[in-house]
Every structure is written in C-alpha cells, then in structure tokens.
Amino acid sequence: MPGDTPPPENGNENEDPRFVSVCHVNPAFANPEEITAADPDDPIGEGESTRSVSSIEDLENTVPKVNGNGIDLPPVYENRVPNPAVVVVRNAHKSYSSGTPVLSEFNMTVEKGTIYGLLGSSGCGKTTILSCIVGVRRLDSGTIHVFGNRPGEAGSGVPGKNVGYMPQDISLYGDFTIGETLTYFGSLYCMTKSAIETNRDWLVEFLALPEPKRRVGTLSGGQKRRVSIAVAMIHDPQLLILDEPTVGVDPLLRESIWEHLVERVTKNNTTVIITTHYIEEARNSNAIGLMRNGKLLAEKPPDELMREHNATLLEDVVLKLCRKDTDETSDLTDGRKNKLGDLEAHYGRPKAIQENYPTMAQIDAESAGGSLTDAFKRVLTLGHKNAMVLIRNYLLLIFILWVPAAQVLFMCLALGNDPKPMKFGIVNHEFEATGLYTCAELLEVRKNETCSLVGLSCEYLNTLPGDVVHQRFYKTEEEARYAVQRGKIWGFMSFPEEFSSAYYTKIASSALADEETLNGSSIALEMDETSKQISGTLKKQFGDSFKDFTKALLGECGYNERLAELPLQIIDPIYGSDDTDTREFMSCGIMIAILFFFPLITAGIQYIYEKKLGTLERTLVAGVNTWEIMAGFSITTSFILFIQTMLALMIVTVLFQITVVGSFVLCVILGILVGLGGVSMGFLIGSFCKEEVEATMLSIAMFFPVVMLSGIMWPLEGMPIGFQYFSYLLPCQLPSEAMRSIVSRGWDFSHSHVWPGFASIVGWIIFYWILTIFLHKKNLVR
C-alpha cells in the first residue's frame, strides 16, 4: 500500500524494495502450470462481465471510499453496465524511426468517471500511447477516440481544455515562479484571472507546494513534480492524464494525491489515466491496463484480476500475466492473443459507447478556446511568457540586443575599406643623375626654382598619401625585386635617370616627343598581383596622384592644368559620392544578412530547447496551435528586432558616417521583417532538428551560400548569369537591394527596387509558416 515506506528521493525504482520491474520476466523462470491454474478457460475474464446494475448512478455510488489509513480497494466492477467510454483505442500501431514497433494491436477502453491505471515495464510504450491520446503524436494505424472524437479534430477539445496532461518529465520553465507557472498555463486555457487564482490557491494548499513566489528551478525534484501535477489540474479538465505523477513524491502526499483523484472522479465525474511504477498503488484504480511490448495483456478492475489469479497482491497478478505472455510469445502455435473481440465482449462495442456520448457540437459548446479571441489571448500569453523568459535572463537579453549591432560593427571595420598602409618600393635613378641621394634634398633644390626640371620624380612621390603608400627606397631593381620576393613590399616603381626632363618634354610638346623621350618619362611598375584589392588600390592611387602632380606641374610652368585630364569627364555623381567606399555597398547587405541569420539561429535553438524541455508538448496539449506559438514568438521578437535594427543602423550611420538618404523608418521596418523571416525559418529548422547543435550547423551551412549568392559582399553582376537569376530566389537578395536603395539612393517604397524587397521577405515568411504548420499537422516534426 502506498504510504508504508518512502520511495527514494531520486526516483530510482531499482533501489526501492517495493518496486517491481513489471513484466521483465526471464522466460526461463516462467511457470506455465501456474498460469493455466489461474483460469485456463477464461484468461481475460469474459465470463464475469455480463451482469448489470440498474443505472449509471448506481455505479457512481460504487466509487472507492477513503478511510483514515489510506484507500480501500476500489468497488468491484461486477454487476454493472459499462460507463460511456471516454478513451477508446483500437488496433493501434506505432513505431519510431528505428522501425521497431512500440505499439502493436494495442486496444484500450477507459470509461468515464473512472481511474485507469496503466501499468507496464519501462519502455513498453505507455508514454507513447498517452501522447497519442492527448494528440501530440499520431498512430501509424488504428484509431483513437477521445470523447467520441479523434484527438486534434476541430472542436474535440483534445488537445485543449478537455484534457490535463502531466508528462513524465517535469517540463516547466525553471525561471518562472510557481505562481507564474500556474497563471501561464491557466491563461493558455483562457481561464479568467479569478478562476486561475482560486484554483492556484487551492492547488498550492492541496499539493503542499512551497510559496508561489519560489522559482521552479530552485525546487526539489518532488516539489517540481507536484507543480507539474498542479499545472495538469489547473483548469479542472474532464480527462486527466498523469504520467508517473507519484515518482519521488512523499508517501503521505502520494496518498493524498490518490485521495484527491478519487474525490475528483466521484464528485466531478472526471476520468483519470495514470501510469505508475508502484504496482500496489494502482489498486486504487477502478481499472488496470497491463501493457507489455506495446500490447495490452489485461484490462480489468484490480480486484477482479486478483480474484481471477488467486492472488492477494497485484504484483503477483502482474507477474503471472507477464509469465503467461512470455510463454505465449514463445509458443506461437498457441495463438492466444489479446484480441479486439475479447475486449469488446468485456466492455461493449466502442461504437455503441460513443453513441451514448455527447456529440461534437456539445463538446464544442463546452470547450471554449476555439474562437479567434481566445487564439488572440493565447498568442498574447505566449508572447508575454517569451518576454518573461528573456527578462529573467537579462544578461542574455542584453547580449542578444547587441549582437547584430556588434557584428555589423566588426564587419564594417574589417570589410569594404580601402586597404592602407601598403609598403611599396621606390628605385629612383634620378638620384644618380643629380648626385643627391634623398628626395628631401631634391625637393629642397626645387623649392628655390619655379617650373624646375629637377627631381620631378620626388615631386610626384610627394603627392602620394603617406598613410596609404609607405615608401621604401632601394638602390637597384634587383634589391627591390628581392624585397618583393621576401614579402616585404607589394611592388616597386623605378624612375629613369632622365625622368624629369623627359616628362617635361612630353607634356610641353607631346606631339613631338620621340621614342627616347617617351621611354625616359615612363615609370616602371613591378608588382605582387596576388591581392587584387591591394594592387588595384595601389594602381588607382598612383594614377590619381600622377594626375594631381601633372596638373600642378602644368600650372607651375604656365600651361593649362586641364591638359592633365582625360577627355572623359566624370561630373558629380547622381547617387553616392566620389569617395564612397565599398563599405557603404556592403554595410546594407551585411545588416540584412545578420538581421536574418541571428534570429534564425536563436529561434531554432529556443524552439528545440522548448521541445527538449517538454514545455512545447505541454503547450500543445493545452490546445495551442503551431501558428499561435509562432505568432507569440514573433511578437516578442519584433520588439527585440526593433532595438537590434535601430542599434545596427546607428552603428552604420554614426560610427561609419554612412548617411541614410531615404526613409529611416522604412529601413527599420525592413530590418524587422527580415528578422521575422529569420525567425520563421528558425521554426522550420527547429521542427526538423532534434538537437541545438544540428540546428546551429544547418544555419551556419546556409549562412555562407545565402550571403555569398545574395550580392552582399560582391555585386551580383560579378556572378555567372545563371546564379544572378537564382539569387533572386534567396531570402536576403531583394531586401539587401531594397535597403541599399533606401540608404544610398533615397528611393521610397514605391520604387521598383524597394517594394520587391518587402514583398519578397513577406512571401518567405508566409512560405515558412505554411511549411512549418503543415509539418506539425502531418506530425513530421522530429
């Protein structure tokens, strides 16, 4: 009997002397004689099920009576007609990815207003069938009816208000207080505030919970389990499903839990399905279902089972049935199985039972929660819960808020800037011609003359910006070349001995310049071209500086400076400016990529975390739809995305002096939408992946292709033409283009480069939502 010896606090049944490993019978120890001696002709007790009582009221008067020392055996189920069935499972088959059947030909009938104790060894499939009954998993074949409807059918109230489910694991938010936990789940059931408070206070007292302000994470294992029971009961469900509620619970409390269940069954006509490893405890049930290897071996009131098997302990009955099953399994010619017909003979046909049961419309009327208003309330409750989870982890929240801005900062610091300084060698043969050996000396000579034809090479070198080109002087080309080969400089330029006079001749009378003059006025460049960014920047810098130097020389010598210009005139740019660097091009794309991928990873991880914690299952059992979960998460994330986008834009505009020419508000809205696109894809990934690491790896694997193919780092025009078209299908391409057009060109929403960015990301969000909801509906979620 419960209450004799306390169970081990850690819930380890093997250390508990009362624990009997149900049905783990070594075939070598099976005793066929003992089995057949029990009742060879009527193994499932068909013969005893045909007597009747006058009414269901008569039956209700026969529920167990509680005495001071515990609970008496439940009423005998003989002399009765069956109650309407609340749960009817027929021919259920289910296997997981491993392929091994977990449920096979499983049948089960749970009558209204009874306690049904589901017994079975660890791994025999109890949790699996319970999760199918509450509608969070689906059978491969067979049928389940709960309140006459299939779980998940519109208006069935299952999952939803009609069922309270306590999973085996604690499945609660450790950061929530007891009070917040009960309020949260009560709100998901759309209970009124006062109803939640009344039920919460009662449950806290009845289950001897610590004060409601205590955080769940700080409670002991037993206390957490009691909070978990309270969550299942908060909304007074018609069907209560408790998966091992008494593990690790104090014996006195266990007794009072059973007392309460009996009371609930008696007074409210509630139906309870309970699994337990403490076999004797199950004697308090009105009916026992004994599971083994995915099948039901017996389904009868405990006293009937004990009488049938001449046993005084339920444990002995279980042992006998298991031995019998072992024997039957090893002797296939016997052919005796737990057949559907046997059960129906005992309990009546399920169809007839269902006919007695309220119609769908009645249940619909009873179970509020299907309306749009209720859905809206649930979305707000979920959003509030997500916000509380984040606020409780405020350090994590601060981190999350800053990460995109910090990443934009780092990327803008590292990418898109013109490289500098770059070391470059100079071999100046003009030194030998003048007998001077430094540019400082040559420039000193030039200073005293107007239009001096001495040391033009140094004049030119002087126009090169020192912070961009670090000049290193070498005596010969061989020396400079050796320095390039040693990786000390990016290249070198050499001036011929007669550079100054030849160059002057060239610009003063270019049409008359002979070959010798042209050669003498050329500067030879030998470069390390392995880095196109560096060599390209250097060449551009040399060209720009040479133009400036020539202009100055022409002016000094009385010529028109414009002779130095190319006939190609580049007038003021229409968009951007002359000194716009690649960073401005990249920063918008980078911002979009980060605002997409960071929420994607966090949403995926949080979704998987909730799946593993079991809170997602609990939420689904409360009747919350997938879209409501996604909407709740999106609401919270929108606030975060707003701050993230603002911070990222501030970094770009304030720190990197990039002006947002267009609408700042449009940029923020686009940033939030892109983030929501990431969240939606995160949900999709979270639905596929079991582990956080899988989701993270998948996200990282997608990050680079999406970023590279979206024209974020390099213009689309740089890609093969086929990829250019393909990139329009990626979620970041059109939004990047739209962001760039708003920031740099100041285009508004109606522009053909802007609105497609918005339309594309909204389209992706809708696509991700539909796919995720479809996966959930088809139970393809891992």
Ligand SMILES: Nc1ncnc2c1ncn2[C@@H]1O[C@H](COP(=O)(O)OP(=O)(O)OP(=O)(O)O)[C@@H](O)[C@H]1O
């Ligand atoms: N998601 C899953 N994927 C693959 N296999 C699973 C999954 N869930 C359960 N199983 C397997 O199905 C079998 C039945 O598991 P289930 O949890 O239903 O057993 P149980 O009777 O509730 O066990 P226990 O009493 O230990 O909780 C076990 O072998 C288990 O490993």
